[in-house]
Amino acid sequence: MKIGELAETSGVPAKTIRYYEEIGLLPPAEREANGYRSYDMDALQRLRFVQHAQAAGLTLREISQVLAIRSEGRAPCVHVRDLLHRHLVQIDERLAELRATKRELQSLARHADALDPADCPEDVICSILVRER
Amino acid sequence: MKIGELAETSGVPAKTIRYYEEIGLLPPAEREANGYRSYDMDALQRLRFVQHAQAAGLTLREISQVLAIRSEGRAPCVHVRDLLHRHLVQIDERLAELRATKRELQSLARHADALDPADCPEDVICSILVRER
DNA sequence: CTTGACCTTCCAGTGCACTGGAAGGCTTAC
DNA sequence: GTAAGCCTTCCAGTGCACTGGAAGGTCAAG
Numbered sequence: 049m050k051i052g053e054l055a056e057t058s059g060v061p062a063k064t065i066r067y068y069e070e071i072g073l074l075p076p077a078e079r080e081a082n083g084y085r086s087y088d089m090d091a092l093q094r095l096r097f098v099q100h101a102q103a104a105g106l107t108l109r110e111i112s113q114v115l116a117i118r119s120e121g122r123a124p125c126v127h128v129r130d131l132l133h134r135h136l137v138q139i140d141e142r143l144a145e146l147r148a149t150k151r152e153l154q155s156l157a158r159h160a161d162a163l164d165p166a167d168c169p170e171d172v173i174c175s176i177l178v179r180e181r
Numbered sequence: 182m183k184i185g186e187l188a189e190t191s192g193v194p195a196k197t198i199r200y201y202e203e204i205g206l207l208p209p210a211e212r213e214a215n216g217y218r219s220y221d222m223d224a225l226q227r228l229r230f231v232q233h234a235q236a237a238g239l240t241l242r243e244i245s246q247v248l249a250i251r252s253e254g255r256a257p258c259v260h261v262r263d264l265l266h267r268h269l270v271q272i273d274e275r276l277a278e279l280r281a282t283k284r285e286l287q288s289l290a291r292h293a294d295a296l297d298p299a300d301c302p303e304d305v306i307c308s309i310l311v312r313e314r
Numbered sequence: 315c316t317t318g319a320c321c322t323t324c325c326a327g328t329g330c331a332c333t334g335g336a337a338g339g340c341t342t343a344c
Numbered sequence: 345g346t347a348a349g350c351c352t353t354c355c356a357g358t359g360c361a362c363t364g365g366a367a368g369g370t371c372a373a374g
Binding site for chain 2: 103104105128129132133135136139140142143146147149150152153154156157160161
């Protein structure tokens with residue numbers, strides 16, 4: 049399987065696959081006689097793993113770590129477990145933040161919708177956003 | 182008020198305030214005879230506005246736009262209104278994404294917690310993350 | 315034999331929001 | 345007068361995850 053096909057199958061752009069290899073996230077690909085990268089199903093699996101892990105909120109650096117640990121023959125389970133728990137905490141924090149932002153935004157939006165632009169006073173930057181909450 | 186004091190009062194590092202000026206987010210500060218930047222309460226208000234707008238999820242670029250529109254004498258209300266509504270949509274999307282990620286992560290974490298690392302098979306990258314959902 | 319779709323490397327840029335550090339000037343207190 | 349702690353500019357780097365483009369090699373179809 050050439051890089052274009054892998055890109056097609058996985059949905060990850062060829063450029064990005066090369067980039068992943070470059071930063072060591074993926075192992076150097078096998079090469080055909082002509083120098084083209086050649087991939088097997090393992091490569092697809094690895095790429096899918098990267099996608100899953102990314103969807104789970106892990107950074108490429110963290111994914112690299114898991115991959116590296118695995119390739120050393122150690123089971124990354126404990127490591128992954130920690131990573132997962134840490135990310136769950138982070139996600140909860142981020143969720144709380146986002147919800148607060150949403151409330152703030154909604155209150156601002158309600159205020160904005162009730163305003164006639166002509167009423168905007170000249171002496172403040174923007175009465176919608178500046179008013180005290 | 183010198184930059185350090187403004188930084189102290191606002192909680193925004195002096196470095197960042199200079200950066201904001203550099204990118205045109207804040208207007209060039211008044212200078213004292215010795216070249217030091219000098220700020221008044223308006224500056225503090227602008228900085229607070231930036232903080233609020235940032236907390237509301239606007240990018241510095243968007244905040245610049247609002248500030249620029251205002252400084253042209255036009256009321257940015259309509260613009261801000263649009264911005265707010267667009268950001269509300271974005272936040273809802275991001276919230277949905279995050280919640281999905283959280284569910285995914287929780288399911289992975291439950292799986293990981295139930296696993297003995299010794300059970301990790303050697304032939305997959307990481308059974309926690311790779312398994313089908 | 316050419317056209318077009320692939321593939322290669324390499325370098326450089328993007329976007330976002332800073333942040334660090336060097337080299338030097340100013341101010342205040344002792 | 346000197347030391348600490350401000351301030352200035354300028355350049356450069358950070359982190360994350362790509363993305364673009366140039367210049368060139370390869371392959372299959374017509």
